[in-house]
């Protein structure tokens with residue numbers, strides 16, 4: 001998370017010009033209402049924000065002097081809204097060629113995959129991705145497909161790129177057994193990254209982040225673990241995408257958050273659209289209380305859409321595509337960095353999705369001083385830089401590929417003005 005400001009702090013921000021107009025009206029309201037709002041305001045300022053938002057339940061009133069009461073109620077009467085932006089990127093694959101690309105002369109590893117898109121990854125308030133590999137340690141060697149085991153330096157790369165959260169529920173999380181899955185959590189968390197989707201203990205803590213008073217909860221699941229069974233004594237290790245379980249988790253998390261996000265590792269590989277089963281599941285999860293579904297796993301981009309649910313805009317992207325990997329073909333090297341902006345109205349206690357936008361990306365393999373390297377570029381930026389003669393590794397001959405990536409991504413996801421894209425508020 002980039003910035004943190006508590007809601008209680010926001011209530012005390014001075015906005016004197018507005019107060020001058022509002023004070024007489026508020027005083028009158030207080031007389032009429034008999035200070036009904038005070039207990040809730042006091043509770044919010046004491047830090048019990050969740051309860052106040054969720055139910056507006058007033059705790060037993062404590063003694064409040066009229067002077068204290070007036071200033072608190074004045075703050076309460078001011079319109080208070082907060083906008084936050086959540087960023088999401090697709091799958092991070094770690095093929096053996098990528099592992100070799102980070103090998104250093106001293107035997108360590110270092111990767112700089114995300115340098116060209118660092119600003120985009122870090123632009124929002126909180127940024128997530130899916131790591132489709134384990135960090136199982138050097139024993140047994142680092143390996144790519146089909147059993148992925150990557151150097152710990154990948155965790156540093158993710159952290160340095162600006163990611164805050166790594167989903168670990170995917171079909172490769174058991175590639176090095178339970179030990180590898182547990183070590184992955186330890187390494188990611190050790191670098192200060194949040195994780196969800198796999199867990200080290202039965203209590204499976206819910207991932208809820210508070211961003212300037214807006215509570216965001218993330219749940220992550222995978223359709224399977226490539227035939228490697230979950231250890232019998234650790235059924236909690238990986239969240240499997242079982243409908244009833246997901247519905248139960250939504251029910252548990254919903255009252256605790258303003259925004260509920262599901263990261264689902266699902267779908268059919270290389271298929272450019274979701275299955276009917278996925279569409280039905282998305283509907284059901286959104287109606288059950290989820291606000292957003294972030295899909296991953298197919299290695300290609302699949303459509304996104306706004307789904308109306310009781311006048312609320314809900315959102316699903318069936319697949320974000322690959323952010324990086326060494327797969328071949330235009331579709332498998334296409335991804336997006338997605339921005340979802342929400343607005344919370346603290347007075348009404350409502351939070352709405354107000355903008356959806358994305359940046360098309362391209363996973364680019366190139367040769368630098370005789371060595372194969374990998375990086376992610378923002379497609380439009382790369383095209384502009386090639387045209388300006390400022391792109392070090394892409395040339396005019398690469399333009400048709402970049403233009404095709406852009407065309408296909410826009411074709412699948414839409415462009416601004418499309419009904420499935422919400423334009424940012426002015």
Ligand SMILES: [Zn+2]
Pocket residue numbers: 132170171172265296297298
């Ligand atoms: Zn997968």
